Amino acid sequence: GENVEQHPSTLSVQEGDSAVIKCTYSDSASNYFPWYKQELGKGPQLIIDIRSNVGEKKDQRIAVTLNKTAKHFSLHITETQPEDSAVYFCAASGNTGGNEKLTFGTGTRLTIIP
Amino acid sequence: DAGVIQSPRHEVTEMGQEVTLRCKPISGHDYLFWYRQTMMRGLELLIYFNNNVPIDDSGMPEDRFSAKMPNASFSTLKIQPSEPRDSAVYFCASGRRLDNEQFFGPGTRLTVL
Numbered sequence: 001g002e003n004v005e006q007h008p009s010t011l012s013v014q015e016g017d018s019a020v021i022k023c024t025y026s027d028s029a030s031n032y033f034p035w036y037k038q039e040l041g042k043g044p045q046l047i048i049d050i051r052s053n054v055g056e057k058k059d060q061r062i063a064v065t066l067n068k069t070a071k072h073f074s075l076h077i078t079e080t081q082p083e084d085s086a087v088y089f090c091a092a093s094g095n096t097g098g099n100e101k102l103t104f105g106t107g108t109r110l111t112i113i114p
Numbered sequence: 115d116a117g118v119i120q121s122p123r124h125e126v127t128e129m130g131q132e133v134t135l136r137c138k139p140i141s142g143h144d145y146l147f148w149y150r151q152t153m154m155r156g157l158e159l160l161i162y163f164n165n166n167v168p169i170d171d172s173g174m175p176e177d178r179f180s181a182k183m184p185n186a187s188f189s190t191l192k193i194q195p196s197e198p199r200d201s202a203v204y205f206c207a208s209g210r211r212l213d214n215e216q217f218f219g220p221g222t223r224l225t226v227l
């Protein structure tokens with residue numbers, strides 16, 4: 001089955017600086033890569049996703065890049081703000097046309113230092 | 115829409131007791147997922163349903179765990195008998211076939227003493 005590794009496990013960044021979280025996956029058939037943000041006491045929430053036919057996607061301060069050859073993808077947050085502090089999870093799925101199962105990484109606890 | 119609704123939000127029980135967790139998915143969603151989150155194992159998929167039918171239960175840890183979805187608006191996850199190692203946060207999520215986003219509920223924090 002799919003295996004997703006995520007690094008780093010914790011990350012502290014000065015407010016205004018950028019944060020980068022990296023993930024690798026094992027199954028070359030995976031073609032859907034979402035990122036979820038989990039705030040304390042809440043369930044994960046999708047913040048951005050990318051499919052295998054795209055190399056990069058951006059949404060305001062958040063961007064995701066995908067390298068299918070190397071089987072890794074990254075989350076980039078620019079101009080970080082205190083509200084970006086949370087746990088971030090990457091995931092991978094071999095989407096075959098439906099809403100299929102996701103394999104999650106182990107999470108990155110991001111702390112923004114004011 | 116109120117989002118995915120889970121109950122109870124917190125459950126404390128003693129070892130050996132039966133525990134039932136409940137989930138109401140978002141109306142119109144035809145996929146429902148049950149996850150377990152622990153510090154040691156992270157976020158694990160236990161089972162998921164499509165149109166109320168279980169599709170993949172390979173993540174269910176053992177026979178003590180069972181899940182049902184009697185209709186499109188309700189699902190249960192049952193643990194019988196419960197053990198201390200079952201202590202975790204259990205999430206329910208729902209989604210639609212036409213896209214991949216999964217909407218998570220607020221979770222049920224289960225503590226088995």
